[in-house]
Amino acid sequence: MTVFSVSVDQHSGLFRTNKNAHLSRIAQLEEQQAVARAGGGDRYIQRHRDRHKLLARERVELLIDRDSAFLELSTLAGWGTAFTVGASVVTGIAVVSGVECIVIANDPTVRGGASNPYTWKKITRALEIARHNRLPVINLVESGGADLPTQAEAFVPGGALFRDLTRLSASGVPTMAIVFGNSTAGGAYVPGMCDYTIMVKDKAKVFLGGPPLVRMATGEISTDEELGGAEMHSRVSGLSDYLAADELDALRLGRQVMKDLNWRKLGYGPTFPVVLPQVDPEELLGIVSADLRIPFSPRDVLACVLDGSDFDEYKPTYGVSLVTGWGRVHGFPVGILANSNGVIFPEEAKKAAEFILLANQVDVPLLFLQNTTGFIVGKMYEQAGMIKDGAKMINAVSNSHVPHITLLMGASYGAGNYGMSGRAFEPRFVFAWPGAKTSVMGPQQLAGVMSIVARDSAASAGRPFDEEADANQRAETEEQIERESDSFFMSGKIYDDGVIDPRDTRTVLGIALSAVHSNEVSGTRGFGVFRM
Known part of the structure; x- marks a missing residue:
């Protein structure tokens, strides 16, 4: 083995320039990560707390092993769009009862946890990672289903979520749903398609259509509990495997289920001692x-x-x-x-x-x-x-x-x-x-290529070339590519x-x-x- 030392002069002006530029960019990253963590903002966070509920990341923190890492994935999903940064869902890799898992947690402070097109893309990517790497999946569910104003973009690709959950199960990778609140319409199939389902008493509601929709469709009058309450699903329909007394109990049950799986990796573990790099x-x-x-x-x-x-x-x-x-x-x-x-x-x-x-x-x-x-x-x-x-x-x-x-x-x-x-x-x-x-x-190369093509096209057609318009077009193209x-x-x-x-x-x-x-x-x- 060759041990490398750094070839850059750490006291040079270039080193300091690079460091300052990166620190500035990292500060921008941390700012956007904070936006994602803020979810729907103070008003909706307080409303959620007033209902005596934990936030999405609090649920994750209490689920995973104490002092273990949580590698959050796709934190900036939806950045630069009309949707909230983070796309109303938290995904990542965590260790639960000693088992590395993919955790997917709806953020109900953002439009009730409704799924927009970027939510589906983020969840689908998390499930893809689970499938390729054989990682069990834990869904922390509280979602009103699809974000209806954007259903045209979300509905068709959203079906991949249900496909992937069933394929994971078919390949022997365990899936779990812990339902804390609403899991309605298409979202009802998340607990329906997982191997294990836990519901929180008096809080979880899982149904294809709520009381208003049922009344409109059939004329039947019913309550939330009769249609899809946690007790009904635990005692009558059998959709729920475990009835949790509260959110903390639900997370405890989730950890217990994962422990009872006796899950084993197929790949080898670290084969060499871990040694810190010699360079900070x-x-x-x-x-x-x-x-x-x-x-x-x-x-x-x-x-x-x-x-x-x-x-x-x-x-x-x-x-x-x-x-x-x-x-x-x-x-x-x-x-x-x-x-x-x-x-x-x-x-x-x-x-x-x-x-x-x-x-x-x-x-x-x-x-x-x-x-x-x-x-x-x-x-x-x-x-x-x-x-x-x-x-x-x-x-x-x-x-x-x-x-x-x-x-x-x-x-x-x-x-x-x-x-x-x-x-x-x-x-x-x-x-x-x-x-x-x-x-x-x-950006400069792309804008330059487009300029050359336009110039050659004008020459071939015998047209005069507008230098001012070309300069403006080049500037606009460079700005677009720089941004994108x-x-x-x-x-x-x-x-x-x-x-x-x-x-x-x-x-x-x-x-x-x-x-x-x-x-x-x-x-x-x-x-x-x-x-x-």
Whole structure:
């Protein structure tokens, strides 16, 4: 193993500039996370408390093991839209009675916990993580069902929630619903489709149609309790397996059910002792360039993340703009692919494909650290077969079976996003740093390409070219791409699993690695045709 030290002068002006820029961006992230935690705001929080109910995150905190971590996912869901940041639901990875689980908790302070289009996307992603990593699911339910004004966008994709719950059960992954309040209309099927259901006495209400709807449809007059109360479902319909005296009792019962499962992971645990890095993760803020046009060394990043700052580099003198090699995070072995100067050349593509094959042979998860402007372009590289070499890399990424975890450190542009296991290639987890950018290409490049195309089109048609209009269009395009490539914007659309403080990277990766080992960790022994 090679122990890396940081190559950046920690007393330089660049180091201080980077650190200040990252701290400012982290402050913006914390501000938006606070918005998500605030839910529907003080008025609706107080109304909820007046009903003697716990808030969504309080329920999560009391459910999980004492002093254990909760890795919240998709915290910025809905950012930049008309919906409340967080999308009226809390999702994340937690440990309950010693078992790593996915927890999904409706936030009833936001429109009664109603589900908008981003709620469904966030829940569906959480269930996808549960399915791929074989993690039991606990639903903390209190929701009025679909957000009716946006039903056209939410209704059809919302069916995936019910599909995924049943598929999880069919694959042997336990699912649980703890119902604290309303679970109506389509939401009634969450407790109906879970393996275990707990309802809170006098509070939980589960029915397809409430008293007003039933009266309109059938003329029948009934009470909430008669239609869907916790006691009725516990004593009459049999939908409820356990009747809880109150919310605390319901959470106690949920922990007991999880304990009784005797759940066991299929993957191995940490195989090496956990050793702290020799470089303080705080240094990441000065190491990583705040300006994406200025490269930084991924080896410096690894020195802050890997156990003991130990890294065994593979092919260090070949394809040098992509760093590959072996290391450990919280005792878990990992194979690492990290972009150096941003561009992926033919040598880097072939090196990556070969390394991915090697990781699959020895059943080691892969960690992709993205900072890439994409595959190299130009006549010389096209004639040399850049497309074929890039295809080798994407083939290897697509057909690799070992778990992938992707971290967006800086630029994530073009097919480089794909080759480095972007979201479309189903990595088990994707996280982003606050300064990361994701788009087809950089804002200036994209605006410039559009300008060149417009200029050539005018010349071909014999039209005069309007320079002023072109300058305005370029400025507008750059502003649009700058906004839409922003990490908050992309996370708001749930194209990743969360924007994280760079200093938390090692902890987040450790939780993710532990989660992927709940399932088998094994590589493929066969790939598609590699174009030679």
